[in-house]
Amino acid sequence: MTDSRSSHGGTAASRAMHRALRQAAVMIGLGLVVEMSTLWWAHATAFLVFALVGVALVLGGVTRYLLALLAWPGSPSAGT
Amino acid sequence: MLTESPFEAGVLGLFVAITIALILLVALRPRMIESTGGRAVIFVALLVLPVLVTALGTSAHLEYATSTTFCLSCHVMEPYGESLLIDSGEHVPAVHVQNALTPRDHACFACHTSYTMFGDLQAKLRGLRHVWVNYLGEVPEKIALYEPYQNRECLSCHRDARSFAENEMHVELEAELDSGETSCLDCHEQIHDVEHLDSLPKWREAAP
Numbered sequence: 275m276t277d278s279r280s281s282h283g284g285t286a287a288s289r290a291m292h293r294a295l296r297q298a299a300v301m302i303g304l305g306l307v308v309e310m311s312t313l314w315w316a317h318a319t320a321f322l323v324f325a326l327v328g329v330a331l332v333l334g335g336v337t338r339y340l341l342a343l344l345a346w347p348g349s350p351s352a353g354t
Numbered sequence: 355m356l357t358e359s360p361f362e363a364g365v366l367g368l369f370v371a372i373t374i375a376l377i378l379l380v381a382l383r384p385r386m387i388e389s390t391g392g393r394a395v396i397f398v399a400l401l402v403l404p405v406l407v408t409a410l411g412t413s414a415h416l417e418y419a420t421s422t423t424f425c426l427s428c429h430v431m432e433p434y435g436e437s438l439l440i441d442s443g444e445h446v447p448a449v450h451v452q453n454a455l456t457p458r459d460h461a462c463f464a465c466h467t468s469y470t471m472f473g474d475l476q477a478k479l480r481g482l483r484h485v486w487v488n489y490l491g492e493v494p495e496k497i498a499l500y501e502p503y504q505n506r507e508c509l510s511c512h513r514d515a516r517s518f519a520e521n522e523m524h525v526e527l528e529a530e531l532d533s534g535e536t537s538c539l540d541c542h543e544q545i546h547d548v549e550h551l552d553s554l555p556k557w558r559e560a561a562p
Contacts, residue, residue, distance in 0.1 A: 292384035295396065299381035302404045303374060309411045310370055313356050317427045320356075321415045322485060328411070332404045339400040 287347045294342030298335040305331030356418040366410050373403040419471065420463040430493050434462075437546040441555040444544040452557055455511075465507050505531050508538045 309328035312320040357363050376399035379386075386392025418424055426435040438461060440448040447465065450456045456464035468474070470481025480500065487493055509531065512518040519525070523541070530536035539545065547554065 288385075288388070291387060295384040295387060295400070296381050298400050299377045299384075302400060303377045303381070306370060306373060306377075306404060306407060309408060313366075313411060313414055316356065316418070316423055318419075318424055319427075321419060324411060324415055329408055332408050336401055336404060339396075 291342055291346050294338060298339035298342065301331050301335030301338060303335075305329070305333075305335060355414075357414040362410075362414070366407070366414070369403060369407050369410065373399065373407055376403065416471075420460050422459055422461045422463075425462040428488060430488065430497065433548040433551055434546050436551055436556075437548055439556045439558060440547065440551070441557045442544070445547060445554075446542050446545055448557070467507060468504075502534075502537060503539055505534055505538050 305328050308331060309324055312324040312328060315323075355363050357366070376395060380396050380399050383392075387396055422435070425431050437445070438448050438451040442448055447461070450465070451458055451461050463469075463472070468477060470484065471478055473480075524531070527536050531538065
């Protein structure tokens with residue numbers, strides 16, 4: 275089922291959105307894998323890897339997703 | 355796993371499994387954003403659950419950072435861990451750990467509550483500097499606290515203890531101890547004593 279938003283943005287915008295979602299998903303997925311793997315590593319370095327790699331990837335992915343939403347032609351902010 | 359609670363580990367595992375499954379779904383079917391339900395799924399998969407899992411992971415790491423094994427996992431701290439085994443009634447940390455006056459699995463944090471990430475902003479910045487020095491710099495031969503040891507670390511447990519309250523010297527110095535004018539360590543001066551570690555007898559060889 276589709277709503278009116280997809281038709282507003284056109285095919286190019288939809289493709290860009292799909293690409294952004296995939297990129298965000300990959301970044302967040304990798305970040306979560308890194309975060310979880312550090313939970314089995316009993317060393318002070320694990321916290322650094324968790325914070326500097328895992329959290330950074332997750333936050334990067336979330337930011338990618340939010341920026342894509344803002345740029346999407348179907349979104350209220352992009353339409354004004 | 356760092357977290358000791360099976361419930362916490364189970365909840366975290368469940369959230370991670372659900373999050374990974376939804377993220378895979380989004381990666382394989384990004385077109386779902388074109389439907390209202392799909393947008394809700396994507397919002398949960400790419401924002402709500404990752405933030406929740408990261409918060410739970412941070413909580414587990416911070417809890418583990420208060421453990422003795424965390425502190426002693428850095429090579430530079432090993433002598434301080436060994437000092438907890440000195441066979442002496444005078445060495446304050448050893449007496450506390452060996453008599454279970456502090457929890458052995460959180461021995462360091464019990465007396466150093468404001469160290470690095472658990473302290474103020476300056477302490478946190480020092481913690482980052484420690485990381486830099488530990489991995490990329492040169493660790494000083496002798497390491498020491500940046501500031502004098504705070505009496506509040508001792509008084510938080512001892513103030514209400516009968517052994518403390520009935521000691522004449524403690525009663526006499528109470529105001530000075532409270533203000534920090536007199537340090538507990540002025541009298542209880544045998545602390546980690548890592549300089550003499552090799553020559554001091556040990557209670558046992560295994561880690562506390």
